[in-house]
Amino acid sequence: FSPVSQISYALQHFPYASPNSPQSKYYVQLMLGYSSLESYLDLGLTYYPEFTTIKLHQTTQFYISLSNPSHRINGNGTVRVQWNTTECMDCFTLSPKEFHFNINNFQEKQILTTTRIKNAPKTFLIPIIYGEGYELIPPGRFLIYID
Structure with a gap:
């Protein structure tokens, strides 16, 4: 895992929206390289x-x-x-x-x-x-x- 944070985004209800679109407020920020359960x-x-x-x-x-x-x-x-x-x-x-x-x-x-x-x-x-x-x-x- 790189010390520099790498970010991925998950989107609900707007599967084709881009990160800069108005729907981007519905994105959830996730860390790459970690599963939410396993990492903690x-x-x-x-x-x-x-x-x-x-x-x-x-x-x-x-x-x-x-x-x-x-x-x-x-x-x-x-x-x-x-x-x-x-x-x-x-x-x-x-x-x-x-x-x-x-x-x-x-x-x-x-x-x-x-x-x-x-x-x-x-x-x-x-x-x-x-x-x-x-x-x-x-x-x-x-x-x-x-x-």
């Missing part, structure tokens, strides 16, 4: 541990990295990861607030430090991923369970 299945996060128990005022570290380099859709390959919780948003502190991965450091483990500051029910940390195709991945694929 290999993108993901790896992390350890996948689940843990954190007692009140205790801290745990999670080691986070990307499973594969980004697709470099926008040219720079930068992927940002932020975290959210499913229960009790203010029961945990998360540091750092955001990770940055790119083509050079995608496999380097970055450390997410999590401290329980209030009693809370069982919860999940949910990654919010931005950039280079990762935003198309459902965040539920990479939950971290905290008891």
Whole structure:
């Protein structure tokens, strides 16, 4: 796959319209060389541990990295990861607030430090991923369970 984006167009309802015609607003932009299903299945996060128990005022570290380099859709390959919780948003502190991965450091483990500051029910940390195709991945694929 070339680092220069190659674009193809799919057209519904106007099979003979040219890209410059009034009907071109109905075109859907597709990346060449990728199928929409196959190309994003290999993108993901790896992390350890996948689940843990954190007692009140205790801290745990999670080691986070990307499973594969980004697709470099926008040219720079930068992927940002932020975290959210499913229960009790203010029961945990998360540091750092955001990770940055790119083509050079995608496999380097970055450390997410999590401290329980209030009693809370069982919860999940949910990654919010931005950039280079990762935003198309459902965040539920990479939950971290905290008891």
